[in-house]
Amino acid sequence: MRKTIIVSNRLPVKISETNGEYTLQPSEGGLATGLGSIYREGNNIWIGWPGQEITDQKDQDKVTKQLRKINLMPVYLTQDEINNFYEGFSNETLWPVFHYMAVYAHYEQSYWDAYYQVNKKFRDIIMKVAEPGDTIWIHDYQLLLLPGMIRAEMPEISIGFFQHIPFPSFELFRLIPWRAEILEGMLGADLMGFHTFDDTRHFLNAASRILPVNTSANVVSYNDRAIVVETFPMGIDYNKYAEMGKDPEVLQQVQNLRENFGNDRLVLSIDRLDYSKGILQRLQAFELLLQLHPEYIGKVVLYMIVVPSRDQVPQYKELRDEIDKQVGNINARFRTLAWHPIQYFYRSFPFETLSALYNFADICLVTPMRDGMNLVSKEYVASRSNNDGVLILSEMAGASKELIDAIIVNPNNIGAITRAIVDALNMPLPEQQRRMKQMRSVVSKFNINHWVKLFMTRLQEVNEMQKNMLARRVNQETAVLIRQQYFNSKKRIIFLDYDGTLVGFQPNIDQASPDPDLYQLLRELASIPGNDLVMISGRNHETLGEWFGHLDLDLIAEHGAWQKTKSGEWYQLPGLTDKWKKELLPIMELATDRTPGSFIEEKSYSLVWHYRKVESGLGELRANELMNTLRYYTVEKGLQVLPGDKVIEVKNVEINKGKAALSWLNHKKYDFIMAMGDDVTDEDIFKALPHKAITIKVGSQVSAAQYYLRSYHEVRHLLRTLRNRE
Known part of the structure; x- marks a missing residue:
């Protein structure tokens, strides 16, 4: 039975241990909520790290058994792997570069080695459960090599990949020493998803500039496969946040906030401790507000929650110290006996408390320096059931592309953030409601379930498209059919393009001269009774005559402007002019x-x-x-x-390979017609030839031709099989 395998760095559970007994607590993250409907069904599985080191085999077996009951499968990591793969390469190499903070990046070989090995570890666990027909959906930057590793083992399996953080511009991405390996790993997927069009564009640009791939619109052709790269902005569980405001506990906490803050206006800020979140700039903007607008002293409070994260890492420890210092300075400078400008909490809060804050806060201030999406902004909007409140949002957050009715700011512009807070504090209620209604409509429609459904549906469509393309490739079966037709016929004509079809693509056009092997192949084919070979090329007639005039071939040069039969002289198409x-x-x-x-x-x-x-x-x-x-x-x-x-x-316009080919067919009756070409001018031949003709495009699947081959090597191989019946 077909199943879906979800793979992420972390499983959607929290594991706690007491006296050797392990208890599982479901995670409340947005991804866990959205994918819950998938992994809990039937024999579907979610694979990931359980979140802590478990070294004892008996404990591992015990936890694995518990997890399997709820369709989860663990990948156990050692402390070394956690340090080098997760803390190291994922968070000290990829995270800073992908968030445009390359100055913080470390490029350590030991980090890369661990990253490669852990991706391999994930692959080995997946290979134990994956079967033909399954769908694998891999998530985020910790597992960029995994799609390629699985593809190498199971070429036909359906693989989706989604990146939840930004993808940097080429100029930044190229700094990573292992950039080509990362792209090759990602291109193992069939469908790749990013939050914003900018990220999609950056990936396509990086792939086309670093790897020998062809990109057309949002499709990458790599290893004879078409990979689709698209934008899927992630949503939240809208109903959960919208309805939480009616919960008795939340209502009680809102009442408590009202009693505590009275008529004070509350500006809410919620972030994980990270240099990409713009926390220091936000504090500077709030300090500037109190300096320039003393009328707000005693009336506006910044309620700032910073969730602890990696605070043993030097950059994060320094950031925390700086936040503490700035908060202390602002409070010391502006506080009164009855009022503190900043209420600062360095800890996480239960969901009910966050919901109460979303419902109570007049303004939500979300100004990251760079963020893949930022779901806090969407959670605030979903919680505002009265359609009031103002969202101030950084243009560097992915959510800003959807929530265009927020006050959008550049997070580096401290003055602009201050002005945005003033505008928000003075915004009339009808204006608040107009904006909030629009944003709630967007967040409601493009919710987490919509995101999951959209991605999975698109993955199925991509797989169908790939199957249709593969059906046209000249495989062993179609090659046998072509040979049968060829050997059962008496009069045959074969039209052959030259550059890209019989020889490879050369940077210098004069270097693409024929090699001895090609001469030999053409001589043998031309000498077979009943065969007419026509070289039909865009090359100028002098070069084509010099290279092939001594062979028993007909020549059509410059797309049909010049023509020559085996024993004749060059003649040009009448009525042509070059005055233009x-x-x-x-x-x-x-x-x-x-x-x-x-x-x-x-x-x-x-x-x-x-x-x-x-x-x-x-x-x-x-x-x-x-x-x-x-x-x-x-x-x-x-x-x-x-x-x-x-x-x-x-x-x-009169010069056309198709017209030239048809003129050759008018001279004789042929019972076998074949044409091969690699570029747009050869499409004229494919369209002009009769339906019974065998037409083959080289190097691309998008064509009017019946079949395609990947390279000139495959063209020569097919032609060799036509030399004799064996």
């Missing part, structure tokens, strides 16, 4: 002057702008600019602008 070149050449020269590494190739009736040597990213940018300019100038000139593999070509 004078107007378009300066436009291409301007693009070449602005783009180091690019160059122009001039053919008889076309101009080609090459950018294969240009820095990745810049070439694509200039190519898009040039395409737009050329389309404007060519629209009424009977010219065609064609994007290819690192090239843009402008040619007469």
